[in-house]
Amino acid sequence: AQSVTQPDIHITVSEGASLELRCNYSYGATPYLFWYVQSPGQGLQLLLKYFSGDTLVQGIKGFEAEFKRSQSSFNLRKPSVHWSDAAEYFCAVVPFKAAGNKLTFGGGTRVLVKP
């Protein structure tokens, strides 16, 4: 079945440590790929996106993500987390590459940051 999977429901990381959040998708063709962040009680903010081209994309707040076609993955990384990075992170795809198509979201990964 077509889906977006975030294998980790919760991740706890120390402030200053690196962070990697996993995302896998199962679609026949490479979809458009996105990462969103949701702080408590807030809406969804776009961190970064991948449409085509360079497989390493840079986003806001020091985040980056790498698209790996062979693994159907689009993992999010940050070299050094800050306490303000505590939030829930959602991977999302637009399976059929055309304007106006719906986003399909993964289940989310909640990140806790220890002092």
Next chain:
Amino acid sequence: EPEVTQTPSHQVTQMGQEVILRCVPISNHLYFYWYRQILGQKVEFLVSFYNNEISEKSEIFDDQFSVERPDGSNFTLKIRSTKLEDSAMYFCASGDNEQFFGPGTRLTVL
């Protein structure tokens, strides 16, 4: 920087009542969307809207739901007769290949 806005931020209603959730998309966007997120669950697509008509809807979006663009700026989601299970955060979004989300309306059905 332009942003999507939503009102109200929180709506409490009695089961069976009608609610209208309002959104103002980013002005030059052509595609508008509603999503919902039940507490603790993933964000789910409800409906997309383009050129004054629904372009796609999910199985969640049954006859109890409707959307409208009553004027040049607002985009509304109406739930005719709310059920307990409609309690969720409702997000409006606008955009083409990239979607920008509003802050959400938390709907509580009692």
